[in-house]
């Protein structure tokens with residue numbers, strides 16, 4: 001006997017993510033899932049965001065890491081709540097791991113919760129975590145052709161941050177080329193060129209985030 | 216790569232469906248995968264053998280239907296395969312495309328006894 005199933009294999013994951021989102025909503029927490037390649041500048045961007053937003057919002061961070069605690073220690077130094085999830089070699093965070101992590105955070109005392117996903121541009125894109133918005137950081141040293149290589153990622157995100165723009169003068173990188181590649185498959189996604197080093201572009205990026213979180 | 220967790224999800228889904236229909240044994244699974252998922256067929260089969268061991272899906276045939284990454288042009292509506300590094304409509308030269316297939320990842324059906 002044949003049984004028609006026609007069910008997305010991420011359905012179980014997405015169901016858990018939906019429940020987590022409801023939990024976050026009931027606590028008034030806006031959650032951002034930050035995806036990128038290894039070393040794209042996720043932690044550095046989060047630190048720069050924390051410095052900018054901490055006066056106005058109560059912040060928290062969940063750090064997804066393959067093994068180390070280096071990143072969560074950097075966040076903890078800022079004195080904001082941080083929780084580390086070690087995936088033990090896993091290439092992405094999933095909704096199940098997060099559903100265990102959210103209740104460990106002081107949700108009632110948070111406005112914004114940032115998740116640093118595992119450094120990976122393929123696997124992370126398939127897994128909802130219960131977040132409200134998801135972004136990808138594409139750093140300048142990775143090259144302006146990234147959208148061609150990871151079209152899935154660049155179409156599922158709500159915003160794209162181009163990081164390390166202070167390095168453009170030293171690299172064979174064209175922001176126009178990058179934008180053109182993104183626009184070919186995703187005409188409407190906002191793109192924010194940012195340098196965490198010079199702070200250039202941070203204001204526009206944080207303004208977007210603030211607006212989205214207020215919706 | 217996430218073949219391990221994808222395969223586990225596939226198996227879980229199939230076992231759940233089989234149980235729902237009181238089936239004792241799964242003999243085949245039909246899976247649809249889009250190219251953009253970057254999934255490696257061989258490793259799905261490899262993990263499946265390990266994960267399905269001693270479950271009702273043990274020994275099941277895993278058929279994987281690979282769908283190409285297809286785009287359609289927002290200007291002239293023509294459809295074509297999305298080629299690496301060249302996102303231009305071959306018909307009208309426009310650079311505004313919509314991905315219409317290639318992101319699929321679902322269990323289509325199972326054959327049970």
Ligand SMILES: Nc1nc2c(ncn2[C@@H]2O[C@H](COP(=O)(O)OP(=O)(O)OP(=O)(O)O)[C@@H](O)[C@H]2O)c(=O)[nH]1
Pocket residue numbers: 036037038039040041042043044045071118119163164165166167194195196197198
């Ligand atoms: N020049 C420059 N360097 C940066 C910028 N942002 C990050 N970096 C550097 O890039 C390197 C990696 O930054 P991280 O923030 O650790 O990157 P990550 O994505 O969190 O890395 P993983 O968590 O290991 O995947 C560090 O040496 C940072 O100092 C930037 O805006 N400009």
Ligand SMILES: [Mg+2]
Pocket residue numbers: 042043044071116
């Ligand atoms: Mg980091």
Ligand SMILES: [Zn+2]
Pocket residue numbers: 288289290291292293304305306307308309
């Ligand atoms: Zn066209």
